[in-house]
Amino acid sequence: xxxxxxSPGTLSLSPGERATLSCRASQSVSxxxxxxxxxxxxxxxxxxxxxxxxxxxxxxxxxxxxxxxxDFTLTISRLEPEDFAVYYCxxxxxxxTFGQGTKVEIK
Amino acid sequence: QVQLVQSGAEVKKPGASVKVSCKASGxxxxxxxxxxxxxxxxxxxxxxxxxxxxxxxTTYAQSFQGRVTMTRGTTTSTVYMELSSLRSEDTAVYYCAxxxxxAARPYDYWGQGxxxxxxx
Numbered sequence: 001x002x003x004x005x006x007s008p009g010t011l012s013l014s015p016g017e018r019a020t021l022s023c024r025a026s027q028s029v030s031x032x033x034x035x036x037x038x039x040x041x042x043x044x045x046x047x048x049x050x051x052x053x054x055x056x057x058x059x060x061x062x063x064x065x066x067x068x069x070x071d072f073t074l075t076i077s078r079l080e081p082e083d084f085a086v087y088y089c090x091x092x093x094x095x096x097t098f099g100q101g102t103k104v105e106i107k
Numbered sequence: 108q109v110q111l112v113q114s115g116a117e118v119k120k121p122g123a124s125v126k127v128s129c130k131a132s133g134x135x136x137x138x139x140x141x142x143x144x145x146x147x148x149x150x151x152x153x154x155x156x157x158x159x160x161x162x163x164x165t166t167y168a169q170s171f172q173g174r175v176t177m178t179r180g181t182t183t184s185t186v187y188m189e190l191s192s193l194r195s196e197d198t199a200v201y202y203c204a205x206x207x208x209x210a211a212r213p214y215d216y217w218g219q220g221x222x223x224x225x226x227x
Contacts, residue, residue: 001169035213037152044202044217045144045152056215088152093211096142096168098152 140208
């Protein structure tokens with residue numbers, strides 16, 4: 001079973017700063033099946049990126065994704081107040097698993 | 108527009124079963140795999156299982172094998188998740204989500220979540 005490990009656990013930043021979130025797979029995976037989600041309390045998770053770097057419908061371009069093999073990154077170029085949330089990476093192909101999440105909190 | 112509307116909150120006693128529903132609208136329900144994902148208090152997202160568009164194939168996460176059953180009604184555009192032998196650790200918000208399967212679609216639409224509380 002592939003394990004996704006996200007780091008850091010918590011990221012304390014100010015609005016306007018850049019956020020860099022990491023997702024590492026326990027073995028090489030296809031980037032075609034790597035997604036990122038944003039989750040806020042009391043809401044359903046929201047798809048941000050799929051296939052590692054493709055933005056979902058309506059997602060602003062301050063969200064970007066890179067990576068291949070075992071290492072993937074979600075970057076938020078300039079944090080807006082509404083971006084403070086928990087972010088999960090996920091495999092959605094034959095392997096189905098979520099990372100444990102990274103909380104982006106206001107510093 | 109695509110909508111997934113889940114049934115309301117449940118309170119169950121340990122050992123009981125719960126069945127949560129998720130009614131779909133705004134898309135061709137019979138063309139999509141559906142998933143169930145849960146989030147326990149203070150924890151992350153946990154994938155529980157997936158059901159095929161026709162309902163004839165299911166795959167469950169190992170941690171739920173033997174306790175979870177996913178079904179779907181093609182005429183009602185509803186997917187169901189039943190979890191049995193409930194224990195306190197099953198207290199969580201349960202979500203349905205569209206995606207996955209052979210086409211390996213990301214989970215682009217989610218239900219609003221159903222809180223299941225297991226307490227004596």
